[in-house]
Amino acid sequence: MRISQQIFPRPVLLVVSVDGRGRENIMPASFVMPVSFSPKYVAIAIAPERQTFSNLKEVGEFTANVATLEMLDQVKVCGSYSGRDVDKFSMVMLTKVPSKKIRPPGIAESPITLECVIVHMELFGDHYLLVGKVVEEHVRRREFNPLLHYTGDYYMEARVLKS
Numbered sequence: 001m002r003i004s005q006q007i008f009p010r011p012v013l014l015v016v017s018v019d020g021r022g023r024e025n026i027m028p029a030s031f032v033m034p035v036s037f038s039p040k041y042v043a044i045a046i047a048p049e050r051q052t053f054s055n056l057k058e059v060g061e062f063t064a065n066v067a068t069l070e071m072l073d074q075v076k077v078c079g080s081y082s083g084r085d086v087d088k089f090s091m092v093m094l095t096k097v098p099s100k101k102i103r104p105p106g107i108a109e110s111p112i113t114l115e116c117v118i119v120h121m122e123l124f125g126d127h128y129l130l131v132g133k134v135v136e137e138h139v140r141r142r143e144f145n146p147l148l149h150y151t152g153d154y155y156m157e158a159r160v161l162k163s
């Protein structure tokens with residue numbers, strides 16, 4: 001049984017990175033977690049074979065863009081191709097927004113974009129754990145329906161429980 005079937009659901013972030021020549025790439029990640037409130041840190045786990053990982057090793061910055069239910073189709077496309085082979089930004093209808101403090105752009109359709117600078121990178125098994133310090137944040141909407149990942153091609157939606 002995969003760990004993704006044991007620990008779920010997990011929010012989906014669209015991680016935007018650039019290589020040394022400024023070529024942008026976008027990939028969904030659900031092995032993600034908040035690490036600290038203040039200052040904010042966020043951790044993501046990225047497999048070394050991803051183009052995103054090569055980019056992050058070269059340019060230690062990324063934007064973490066929260067994915068919503070409406071972005072499911074784009075998430076699937078960005079998770080099915082590698083930036084090594086295609087320009088995913090031109091394949092999906094997502095709008096780049098220049099970041100304030102880092103090179104990778106954010107995504108306008110995302111309600112929340114966190115600009116992150118990588119402060120730690122360490123291999124654990126088949127993924128690298130990357131910890132990013134949030135150096136700028138963009139809150140476009142406070143109310144949204146986060147897209148949640150189960151495993152493989154299975155997704156879930158969130159429901160708020162009244163206490």
Ligand SMILES: Cc1cc2nc3c(=O)[nH]c(=O)nc-3n(C[C@H](O)[C@H](O)[C@H](O)COP(=O)(O)O)c2cc1C
Pocket residue numbers: 012025026027028029030031032045046047049050051052053075076078079080081082083084127149
């Ligand atoms: C919903 C979803 C979540 C994913 N989560 C991760 C993850 O946390 N870490 C990872 O390395 N790959 C994850 N993947 C796989 C990558 O997104 C996928 O391999 C992608 O094509 C890599 O693109 P790249 O080579 O352009 O970086 C996920 C895919 C999907 C669809």
